[in-house]
Amino acid sequence: MNSPILIACAHGTSNAQGAAEVNALRDAIAALRPGLDVREAYVDVQQPDLVDVVAGLPADPGSAATADGGAAAGEPAAAGISAVVVPLLLSVGYHVKVDIAKAVKSRPGTAAAGPLGPDPRLAALLDQRLRESGVTDNDAIVLAAAGSSNPNAAVSVEELADQLRTLRSNRIVPAYGASARPSVPEAVAMLREEAAGGAGAGESAGGVSVGGRVVVASYLLAPGFFHDQLAKAGADLVTEPLLPSPVLAEIALERYDAALAAHAVRS
DSSP states (O other), X not given: OOOOEEEEEEOOOSOHHHXXXXXXXXXXXXXXXXXXXXXXXXXSSSSSBXXXXXXXXXXXXGGGSOTTSOOOXXXXXXXXXXXXXXXXXXXOSHIIIXXXXXXXXXXXXXXXXXXXXXXXXXXXXXXXXXXXXXXXXXXXXXXXXXXXXXXXXXXXXXXXXXXXXXXXXXXXXXXXXXXXXXXHHHHHHHHHHHHTTOTTOSGGGTTOOTTOOEXXXXXXXXXSHHHHHHTTXXXXXXXXXXXXXXXHHHHHHHHHHHHHXXXXXXX
């Protein structure tokens, strides 16, 4: 049996390190599922473009199923599906709801999986990055996401923030690199004012202590444009992005399997 192709679709970046880490993530996905065809695609900046990758898929979706319509051991049935696009993105946003959705709609036999976040394992990974950076309970944290004009993206980030709050007692404020408010610099300035006893301080400031630092937790996959901007936001410290970590590959495969299972229920 040939399992449906997994198209691991990233945003794309001109940052060499960021591109290398996303490529390593694809390799890790393939290593976790030997024999699975994992293909590269992007919605911006890099090639191959997702639209071109989808257009080049096998013509017969039925070729992805066994002769008796079954599936490999441990994998959901996927009759009629030749490929699943797995967004290597952290929340629902324009690229998921528009770019990926349009590409999938253009090709029968193609399905779309959910993005990687939110997920409690990503909150745990963020907590790990904060600990690696020496963040204490007295520090205030800006949870910095890329941002999207799609309101569902902010809901996803808020959910991730709640998951992180179960792991840490810090004051945690979600903020965005673009297209949503507050911006990361705005959130940093607000937390500095709180720590200094200004407007917004007091009970609403949670665990903020006078003298605590303002830390930006990078809720981004890899180095690139948005991560570079975080250093300019005025925080005392910026954590490293989520990659490298084996957790991302595990989540990506779960999203792939979930998409196939959902298709099997609908069929």
